[in-house]
Amino acid sequence: MRKVAIVGQAQVNASDVGKSRERMLFDLCKGFYDGMGITRHDIDTFVLCSNDFAAGHTISNVFEDCPVGAYMKDETKVEADGVMAVTYALARIMSGLYDTALVVGNSQGGSVMRPYLVMDYTMSPTYDRQLGLLNELSSAALQARAYLDAYGLGDEVLDRIAARNLRNAAKNPDAFNGKADATPESVAGSDKLYEPLKQDHCFPFTDGACVLLLAGEEKAKELTDKPVWIRGVGDSLDSYYPERNLARSKSVKLAGERAFKMAGMNDPAGELDLVEVSAKFASQEPIICEGLGLFAEGSASDVAVRGLAEIDGAMPVSPSGGALGAYPLCAGGVTRVAECYKQLTGSAGDLQVADARTALAHGQDGLYLQHNAVMVVSTEEG
């Protein structure tokens, strides 16, 4: 199979970026081209990732082509999480038809619209939307409660998870919701939403975009001396309905297994140096990590107490601060891959995991972690 690498990234995140979506994309992409020393003509195919409801009009990419540089070029769109868009770009390069692909995810959920409304519109129009009981927060709360109760854990474990992410986010220049002095106590003192969730357990409403450049083997080596190779991808879609055990995610597990198999990994927990997961709520982090087989089921309290997920821990989880630092819908998963790229190229600054060589990015979409996508990246070509 043709080898494909990530050769560059750039991102912008804010609660209010202060510009139109189109201008935000132009500034980010043009700045990226200039920084890489390339032009838009070096891009063979564009994979855009945005959402019609978030944009407020159909064909959300309709105004994106000119600002990102895709005018009159080969272009396509993914309306789901960004890891799925990166996977699509990978497949396009592997087909042999293209040498380079630019992935651009974006949305303006900080200043333009309310991200929770997008989740409302994913729900069954004839049942759940009529009842009005289920929404992004109540569903996440039910999943949180299911996890805690399944393993007899206290709510305070969520405070510890959130505090770690918020502290890390404060050191990430690409995040904006960091809190350098976050503690489990400060998180516990934030506003109650749906129990057990509190405000500081939740992703912040975000304006943001993330750009990632992928290239086939020869081109990648021309463009950079630090390519980060995409070694494995996996994806799995669970049922919408709540008959599944919300305390675990079978689709995370299957997505992970598919990616590990493709990457030729027999011992993921031993071979991965870090993971960047799309835990939109602190409670989703252990469910995702346990689904990936990184920690034992129901071990969140032990993981927190022993600091296993810290940057210098046995398995650093979302050293960037993850989705609690910034979470632009659609761009969220692209950002997780970009944060892995920063780590593997040694450019993660104060958040650098020592000797990071292999990492995993996770993206999700839908109710109760319905759709999961996983990507394994490495400095080793394989």
Add this chain to the structure above:
Amino acid sequence: MAEKAERSVVEVEVPLDFTYNYRVGQYLERYIKGLGEKKILGVRCSGCSKVTVPPRNFCGACNRVMDEWVEVGPEGTVENYTIGHVKVERGAVEKLDEPRLLAMVKLEGATVPLLAEVKGMAASELENGLRVKAVFKDPVSDSLADLSHFEPVGQEVK
């Protein structure tokens, strides 16, 4: 005359105002009619024997039509719950004066839990394993609201 408000040229409001008139389909129609008769109906999968409520056309795991109708409840057990201190109204979060209790109720005879509101008890008493009973709306409105909420078993039904 009121003072003229300052005109904003920075932002414009753009509502997304389509109204869709969905058919609820035969299954949900029969379920809603059942609620009007104070009955909660589900369907059983002839492949895996799972009973879903509200009734669904298809079993995802078996990839087959579910067509054996069964009556479930009206009593059940709380399997999961959350206490809402806010509500999310069209994406906007608003604080509530009184907490709202939501529970996943496993009705007698059902495999899949039903999400419903629980009333008639203190939030601090809501827990897994609690026995609850359906309270129906009277008079009926021919809508999902005919199953109004659940109350702890043993309480006087209003």
